Amino acid sequence: MPNNKFRKKKNNVQLKNRGGNLHDSSKTAVILLAPGLIIMSFVILYPLLRAFILSFYNRELTKPNQNSFVLFENFQRLLHDDTFWTTVKNTFTFTLTTVFISVIIALVIAIALDQLPKKFSGLRGLILIPWVIPGIVVGFLFLYMFDYDVGIINFFLQRLGVIEEYVPWLMDGNLAMIAIIVAHVWNQIPFHTLMIAAGLKTVPRDLQEAAFAEGANRWQEFWHVTLPNIKGILVISSLLMLIRNFNNFPIIFTMTGGGPGESTLTSVLHIYKLAFEKFQLSYASAVGMIWVVVLLVMSIVYIRLLQKEY
Template identity: 55%
Template sequence: MVDKELELGKRGIIPRLPLPFLLVFPSLLVLGLVILYPLLSSSILSLFHYELTKPNEITFNLLGNYNQMIKDSTFWLAFKNTIIFTVSSVVISLAIGLIVAIALDQLPDRLASLRGVVLVPWIIPGVIVGFLFMLIFDVEVGIANVILYQIGVLKKFLPWLMDEQLAMVAVIVANIWNQVPFYILMFTAGLKAIPIDVKEAAIVEGATRWQEFVYVTLPYLRGIMVITSLLMVIRNFNNFPIIYTMTGGGPVFSTTTLVIYIYRLAFEQFNIGYASAVGIVWCLVLLLLSSIYVKMLYKQI
């Protein structure tokens, strides 16, 4: 039977598929089922008024959900919260990660094990991080209040997770703690790639530590900064477990990001049509960020 199929393939009766395509096809099939099908389904549902509690009242409204989105103040608040959460997390994490990576690069070999310790927060699941910082920022027994009160920064314990302004600060701090090790890892690798003779030449020319950092270290790390930042922007745009575990998007909507808002629309209000429309807009923003990431990556290559 196998010999007959090979013979038919040689005669051109059965098309011969290239080996790379055959190897990649299973992965493409899985991606199609996991990503493409839900994306197409959401695109179609976004054109309908569809509530799970009213399955017999599905109506086609074309761009009605998108028109509603433009007038939806909660959507724009969620979009603003997403930008604040993402930009703050990325900028602060990048700065801390760079400083810690440079400090670790100066450590003697006998203390090299500390580099592994600082990476621990990166491997902790987001849900665990959320529960951990929910306890840290607890109004009564949270260690954040205790420490700040003891050193005189606070005159009374603050309700971090119940205050509309402080809640966003708390979730950003938790997120920064979780993702700083990623920057440390990337920057440490970048620092090791800087040629020693370039540093030595700068020292011979009389450059100070600051001048060496600005004119030697930063130029070599610029590519890593761009790539890692874009990657973390995409990740933070999708960040669900930390925020939902700590605040559930509250109080009110003060920490509701787009991903939290979509979850509330779909699984709390059961408004599948409108949730799909918001999801499509969210997906388009991520697609734009991903395209920028790919272009930057190719430039570095």
């Protein structure tokens, strides 16, 4: 009995010490993180709050004396703004198409890489090259590739007999959208490939072997075994890239600048042009707030899916 009492007292002392250590560690973590959190709050929250307040005024840089409170007039204006709705259509068309094509191609590449012998594992590093190239460089690269006179795209398509004459890719509205989608697909495939390749490593090999033992072919095994096990990876990587593409700026700005006309004008380019070319700061802030809400909803969905078990 005395030994049991001694053990209980010893355990209580150890628990108290652990609690004290955890409390001290938490305080230390807060102290160390505080400067960074304060700086990040200022960098992120202040511009967001400033834009929110500005959206209720009629501030324009070309009219310095005009700065009256107009409440919801800017938001009412965008409801009747044809350019705004064009950017909505362009943004969703560009984003959804890019992500869908990127995921499909990356899935094929990831499965192919997964089948390669270990001696070819270095190929995985080469696949990442397009992902690490800065967006502005990718934009200039594809700008010259799709050039009407000297572009390599026209050269090869003509040699292959696909086209008879050179095509003005970046001077035609529909073709310009295709061009920027191709550029972004090339740039984003490595991200999806890396994510899917990691997911393929988690697929239980015994389930795959059991499927083949039961007479399933390669396609049936993929559809009923592999795909369900990587579904979570596909959903998360796709949604993360959807959020990123809504804010994608450098490649489109470099290749087309939103043109010709408004055929490739996306939301982020529209806000940029309103604020820094037309100097309509308040209206640009109102448009930006709409897209902040859209991205916030998508971010909440993303976080919920991260917590979901597949």
